[in-house]
Amino acid sequence: MHGMINRALQGFLVATYGPDIWAEVRSQADLRFTDFESMLHYNDKVTVACFDAAKEVLHQPPNALLEDLGTFLITHPPLDPLRRLLRFGGGTFTEFVLTLDELSDRGRLAIPDVELPEITVLQDDANIFRLQATWALPGIGPILLGALRAMADDYGTLALVDLDGIRNGAECLRVVIHDANHAEGRSFVLAAASG
Amino acid sequence: MTLHAKLSTGLMLPFNMLDRMMPMHVILDAVGRLVHLGPTIAKMMGPGAAIGTALLNHIELRRPVGVVDFAALTPHSGARLTLALTVAPHLPLRGVMMALPQGGAILDISLGLSFARAVADFGLTLADFSPCDQTVDLLYLHEANTSTARLSRHLSERLHAAHASAQFEARTDVLTGLSNRRAIDDELSILLSANQHDFSLMHLDLDLFKHVNDTHGHAAGDAVLIAVGRILGRDLRRNDFPARVGGDEFLVILRPSLAPSVAGRIATRLIGRIEKPIRFEDVWCQISASIGIVSTKQYARRPSVERMLADADTALYRAKKDGRGRFALFGGGKPIMEDAPEGTERRKAGRRAR
Numbered sequence: 001m002h003g004m005i006n007r008a009l010q011g012f013l014v015a016t017y018g019p020d021i022w023a024e025v026r027s028q029a030d031l032r033f034t035d036f037e038s039m040l041h042y043n044d045k046v047t048v049a050c051f052d053a054a055k056e057v058l059h060q061p062p063n064a065l066l067e068d069l070g071t072f073l074i075t076h077p078p079l080d081p082l083r084r085l086l087r088f089g090g091g092t093f094t095e096f097v098l099t100l101d102e103l104s105d106r107g108r109l110a111i112p113d114v115e116l117p118e119i120t121v122l123q124d125d126a127n128i129f130r131l132q133a134t135w136a137l138p139g140i141g142p143i144l145l146g147a148l149r150a151m152a153d154d155y156g157t158l159a160l161v162d163l164d165g166i167r168n169g170a171e172c173l174r175v176v177i178h179d180a181n182h183a184e185g186r187s188f189v190l191a192a193a194s195g
Numbered sequence: 196m197t198l199h200a201k202l203s204t205g206l207m208l209p210f211n212m213l214d215r216m217m218p219m220h221v222i223l224d225a226v227g228r229l230v231h232l233g234p235t236i237a238k239m240m241g242p243g244a245a246i247g248t249a250l251l252n253h254i255e256l257r258r259p260v261g262v263v264d265f266a267a268l269t270p271h272s273g274a275r276l277t278l279a280l281t282v283a284p285h286l287p288l289r290g291v292m293m294a295l296p297q298g299g300a301i302l303d304i305s306l307g308l309s310f311a312r313a314v315a316d317f318g319l320t321l322a323d324f325s326p327c328d329q330t331v332d333l334l335y336l337h338e339a340n341t342s343t344a345r346l347s348r349h350l351s352e353r354l355h356a357a358h359a360s361a362q363f364e365a366r367t368d369v370l371t372g373l374s375n376r377r378a379i380d381d382e383l384s385i386l387l388s389a390n391q392h393d394f395s396l397m398h399l400d401l402d403l404f405k406h407v408n409d410t411h412g413h414a415a416g417d418a419v420l421i422a423v424g425r426i427l428g429r430d431l432r433r434n435d436f437p438a439r440v441g442g443d444e445f446l447v448i449l450r451p452s453l454a455p456s457v458a459g460r461i462a463t464r465l466i467g468r469i470e471k472p473i474r475f476e477d478v479w480c481q482i483s484a485s486i487g488i489v490s491t492k493q494y495a496r497r498p499s500v501e502r503m504l505a506d507a508d509t510a511l512y513r514a515k516k517d518g519r520g521r522f523a524l525f526g527g528g529k530p531i532m533e534d535a536p537e538g539t540e541r542r543k544a545g546r547r548a549r
Contacts, residue, residue, distance in 0.1 A: 189318065
């Protein structure tokens with residue numbers, strides 16, 4: 001896994017549970033370093049060991065932890081650049097969902113060797129979407145669940161997002177958009193703040 | 196007439212279709228007055244760009260050059276234009292203009308490479324661009340690049356700091372904080388190969404150190420070494436280079452080179468400082484030091500590092516033999532005869548005696 005993804009997991013654990021928990025996870029996962037380096041690559045085994053250790057240390061069911069990780073990626077203030085990059089996907093939440101099939105290409109545009117999930121978007125109805133996500137590691141479904149719910153909030157859209165099982169190796173989700181202009185949403189102007 | 200035949204003669208598009216597909220287009224009449232503006236270019240030109248006013252009042256044409264009126268522009272139909280809005284002369288834009296079959300012309304404009312600044316200055320949003328326009332992707336890429344470049348720079352800085360600290364540690368004596376053997380060897384070979392500035396080399400060896408170690412233990416010995424390190428680190432000139440090169444052995448590069456009398460005074464002062472009892476817990480440790488000194492000025496030609504070290508050691512051996520707690524200048528501080536023997540035998544004997 002790309003260091004960026006491992007670093008996100010570390011950032012989530014440190015910001016949510018504190019540095020002591022991270023130290024415990026590290027020792028349980030037998031990591032011989034303090035911090036993941038965003039620009040390096042790590043064996044997938046390291047990522048899995050880290051996640052398994054976090055489950056144990058925190059006594060959390062894996063899906064809950066992954067969903068929180070997904071929410072964290074969108075809502076943690078220092079990760080605002082990531083939220084901004086995602087908002088480039090569309091002017092509305094509906095557009096954003098429809099362009100999720102470009103997510104992995106968008107990721108590669110930013111970092112050529114990053115492995116983001118491949119997502120197929122199926123539209124059942126004007127407001128009902130089914131997503132099928134495949135990734136190198138299991139668990140992308142709950143991560144997307146947390147992230148999509150947070151993105152809907154970000155757009156000020158009332159949407160219901162649920163896990164929809166695993167089919168043919170793809171983790172499925174269902175998105176139902178109830179009210180596109182439910183709330184104010186967070187601001188997104190195209191122009192980046194300077195600095 | 197079939198649909199194909201109808202379409203093959205050309206299109207009549209309502210403005211609202213053009214507005215979505217080319218939101219930065221401008222429709223002009225035969226003399227270059229504004230007939231219609233796409234929503235994005237209208238937003239950028241501002242309220243001053245009223246329908247019926249002349250295009251050339253609202254844009255500056257940069258290329259082709261020398262176009263003073265609209266009539267002079269029409270021959271450039273289809274060519275790439277470089278222009279700027281009069282409200283934003285700092286943002287070069289791109290354009291292309293074509294004459295319309297029914298008269299007048301259509302000018303389409305894009306942000307070109309000014310896209311990031313233009314989007315910021317005009318507060319443009321995703322809705323201001325056609326879904327086919329990749330300007331938004333360029334913005335995304337620009338922003339993603341900025342973020343990853345920042346991460347790369349942080350990584351480089353951390354690696355650089357780690358490298359610098361590893362280098363520092365590899366060249367530092369952990370106990371005293373002085374330089375170590377490797378550092379002073381490097382420094383000597385740089386100085387000697389430079390063949391420029393003269394310097395003196397002092398070889399200092401503690402007397403009675405073994406006694407402190409044997410009587411009060413290694414911790415006391417360490418305290419004594421730290422104290423000597425502090426004296427050497429503090430009492431020398433800024434350009435001098437002290438190093439701990441063995442158990443109780445120190446080397447100091449003194450630069451610039453010292454006249455024999457000055458070298459002697461400094462050595463005597465250092466010995467005096469080192470002889471002051473050093474407190475360790477509740478015991479006072481008393482040691483002394485012997486010093487041998489040699490200067491590059493004494494050699495007719497630039498000596499090798501080994502030669503200079505051996506000569507400083509020879510002088511130290513003489514100081515020890517003369518009764519410890521004193522210094523000796525190699526060859527009495529006088530110029531060394533070209534073919535004087537190295538004294539390797541004496542050096543070996545000296546090591547055994549200590």
